[in-house]
Structures are given as structure tokens and as C-alpha cells.
Amino acid sequence: MLFAQITDLHCTAVGKEAKLGCDNNKNIALAIARINELSPRPDIVLATGDLTASGSPEQYESLTDLLEPLEVPLYIIPGNHDEHRPLLDAFSGKYGLEDDGYGYVRTVIDKYQLRLVSLDTTVHGHHHGAIPQERASWLDQVLSEKPDKPTLIFMHHPPFETGIWWMDKLGVLDGLDRLAKVLSDHNQVIGITAGHLHRTIHATFSGVPVTVAPTTCYSVGLNIHIEGSPVVTDEPPGMMMHLWQAGALVSHNLFLRKHNIYDVAPLVKDWPSRWKLMQNNDPIPKALGAIGDSVE
Ligand SMILES: [Fe+2]
Ligand SMILES: [Fe+2]
Numbered sequence: 001m002l003f004a005q006i007t008d009l010h011c012t013a014v015g016k017e018a019k020l021g022c023d024n025n026k027n028i029a030l031a032i033a034r035i036n037e038l039s040p041r042p043d044i045v046l047a048t049g050d051l052t053a054s055g056s057p058e059q060y061e062s063l064t065d066l067l068e069p070l071e072v073p074l075y076i077i078p079g080n081h082d083e084h085r086p087l088l089d090a091f092s093g094k095y096g097l098e099d100d101g102y103g104y105v106r107t108v109i110d111k112y113q114l115r116l117v118s119l120d121t122t123v124h125g126h127h128h129g130a131i132p133q134e135r136a137s138w139l140d141q142v143l144s145e146k147p148d149k150p151t152l153i154f155m156h157h158p159p160f161e162t163g164i165w166w167m168d169k170l171g172v173l174d175g176l177d178r179l180a181k182v183l184s185d186h187n188q189v190i191g192i193t194a195g196h197l198h199r200t201i202h203a204t205f206s207g208v209p210v211t212v213a214p215t216t217c218y219s220v221g222l223n224i225h226i227e228g229s230p231v232v233t234d235e236p237p238g239m240m241m242h243l244w245q246a247g248a249l250v251s252h253n254l255f256l257r258k259h260n261i262y263d264v265a266p267l268v269k270d271w272p273s274r275w276k277l278m279q280n281n282d283p284i285p286k287a288l289g290a291i292g293d294s295v296e
Contacts, residue, residue, distance in 0.1 A: 001112040004042040004072070005154075005240040006031050007195030008050040008215035010081060011066065013058035021234045022218040024053065028066045030256045031216045031239055036071050042241065043112060045072050047095075048195035048213065049079025049122075049156030051087070060090035077105050077118045079156040079196060080127040080170065104135055108142055110149075114190075114244040117142055119155040119179070121172055129157025129196075131175025136182055143186040150190045152242075152249065158194035158212050159205040163224040167197055180206040191249050193242070200238070200253055211251045214238035269293050 009031075010024045017023060035045060052059035067074065075096040078087055084103065092099040096107040096118075107118035119139055121129035143151065159176055161168045172179075183189055183206045192210045198220040201212040216239060221231035241252045265271045269289040277284055 001114050001244040002040060002042045003112075003116075003242050003244075004035050004038070004045045005048060005193060005195075005213045005242060006035075006045060006216055007048040007156075007213045007239075008079065008081075008198055008217060009047065009063070010050055010053045010215075010217045011059050011063040012053050013056065014062050014065075016058075020218040020232050022237070024217040025062065025066060027216045027237050027256060028063070029069075030237075032066065032070045034239070034254070034256060036069065038241075042072055044109065045070065045074045046116070046154050046193070047074060047076045048154055048193065049077050050081040050195065050215075051076060051078070052082055054081060055083030055086055057086045057089065060086050064090060075107055075109060075116070075118075077107065077120055077154065077156060078122050080122055080129070082122065084122070084124065106138060106142075110146070112244075113150070114249070115146060115149045115151040117151055117153050119153050121155050121157040127170045129155075129170075129172040131172060131178050133175075133178060136175060136178035139179075140182045140185065143182065143189065147186065147188055149188060150244075150247070151186075151188050153189060153192045155192065155194050157196050158201070158203070158210055159192065160203045160210060162197060162199075162201060164197075164220060164222070165225070165227060166230040167220055170196075176205075183208055193240075193251070198232070199235075200240075209249075211240070213240040214253060216256060264291055267292050 009028050012024055088099045091097045104120040105118055109116040123130045157172045159172050159179055189208055194212050197212045198215040200214045203210045216237045218232045219235040221233050236255045238253055238255045241254055243250045268274055268291055274288050
């Protein structure tokens with residue numbers, strides 16, 4: 001199974017561009033175009049929250065148009081920049097979202113070898129995240145249904161502190177103990193993936209690997225344990241490609257902007273010999289040289 005993850009799109013209303021050194025909507029279009037041209041194409045796309053800049057109906061309308069060209073099934077969860085009601089008004093019945101009256105998103109994607117379960121961490125009216133007992137109980141119940149199926153949890157707020165002080169104030173401030181308890185009861189959870197931090201970050205929580213995908217818009221500056229003003233940067237926007245194979249999840253970072261591509265074969269002294277060894281799964285001796293030798 002191969003799936004893409006886009007996060008923190010922060011879509012703006014048409015004609016009202018964001019002001020933090022980044023054209024958010026242009027980058028969303030770029031991400032959609034990149035996904036459509038990927039080969040092999042991912043089975044699905046996860047969008048892990050902060051779909052819009054502030055959750056207005058106009059922003060969801062703008063996002064609807066930007067998502068329209070996407071040719072891969074999409075699943076959405078909200079982030080702290082989203083608003084539940086306008087989100088459901090725009091997308092209920094699509095993208096794994098249902099207006100089921102629970103007040104939080106409950107998505108289970110169960111048709112692939114890796115099961116994907118959402119955990120909605122949003123708190124109405126606030127930017128921090130939380131995992132109330134009701135949501136922890138739902139997660140526990142869903143995981144109890146398929147105890148032998150490898151499962152990934154996707155959420156907006158990551159369950160750990162980063163060292164970037166002002167983002168940590170916006171972290172999961174309540175309920176991490178509940179999540180830890182659920183994870184300790186269900187060892188089929190192979191990982192967690194999240195967004196919110198606007199940086200690529202890897203961590204562990206209760207012994208479970210956690211990956212945070214890069215944003216498609218502006219990045220959060222890497223000021224660890226510096227009590228200064230919060231900063232954002234124009235580091236390259238990106239997304240993630242997750243590959244589930246041979247019982248392992250491999251997560252690749254992918255930058256959105258176009259880059260040059262160079263064929264390796266002409267850069268190797270004896271490519272035919274090297275090719276033959278690789279086809280036979282034989283080790284490559286250093287005597288055959290290294291990539292780039294032939295251009296010295
Ligand atoms: Fe965000
Ligand atoms: Fe966020």
C-alpha cells in the first residue's frame with residue numbers, strides 16, 4: 001500500500017492570499033498536481049488538518065475548487081485552524097467525513113493491508129489539542145474490532161513536545177495519558193502520523209513511532225529551547241509518501257517544487273557490470289567504483 005499525506009494547507013479565500021511569505025493556495029494546487037503525476041500513483045491521500053487558514057465558508061469553497069482536480073481518493077481530518085460546522089457543510093459525505101452528530105471526526109479506512117484510523121484532536125474555540133475520554137473510548141473500541149490487523153493512527157496535533165516552545169503551548173494539553181493507555185492495550189498500532197508542526201519531525205510516543213509530515217505552506221522555524229519570538233520560514237514546502245511493505249512503514253519526504261533529475265547510469269564507470277550484480281541481488285564491490293566517479 002502506498003499513500004500520500006498532505007497537511008496544514010491553510011487554504012485562503014479567493015483573492016485573500018496569506019501573508020507569511022507563502023502562496024498557500026498555489027502550493028495546494030502544486031501538491032495536487034504532484035500527486036496526480038506520481039508513478040506509481042498512491043492508493044489514497046490523507047489530509048491531516050488545518051485545511052483552511054481560519055475555517056470560514058469562503059475558505060472551504062476555495063478549497064473545494066482546489067481539490068477538484070485530485071484523481072486519488074482523499075480522506076480529511078480537521079485541525080485547529082478548521083471549524084467543524086463549515087467543514088461538514090462543505091464536505092459531509094465526502095473525504096471520509098460524516099455529519100453523524102458526534103461532534104468529532106471518526107474515520108476508519110479498512111480496505112488495504114494497513115488499517116488507518118483517525119483521532120480527532122481538535123478543541124472547539126481553541127488552538128491546542130485534546131483527547132477526551134469519549135474519543136479515546138471510540139479509538140479503543142475500533143482497535144478492539146481488528147486486533148490482528150496492522151494499524152496506523154492519523155491525527156492533527158502530534159502527541160509529543162518538540163522543544164519549540166510556542167508550538168508546544170498548542171500541543172495536546174489533555175488526554176495523552178488516555179492515548180497511552182489505548183496504545184498499551186493494542187499492540188497492532190505500528191505508528192502514528194500527524195501534522196500541525198509545519199516541519200518534518202520523527203519521535204516516539206509510548207514506544208510507538210510518530211511521524212509529522214511537512215506542511216504545504218510556510219514552515220515553523222527551528223528554535224529549540226529559545227524563548228524568543230515565534231518565527232516562520234520559507235523552507236521548501238512538502239508532503240509525505242508512506243509505503244507499507246513487508247510489515248514495515250517507510251515514510252518518504254517529498255518537496256513540492258520542481259527539481260532537476262539526473263540519470264545515474266552515465267555517472268558510473270562500468271554500469272553493465274553493476275546492473276548485472278544488482279539484478280542477481282549480489283553485493284556491489286567498491287572496485288566497480290562509485291556513483292560520480294566517471295565525471296572526475
Ligand atoms: Fe497548521
Ligand atoms: Fe495546527
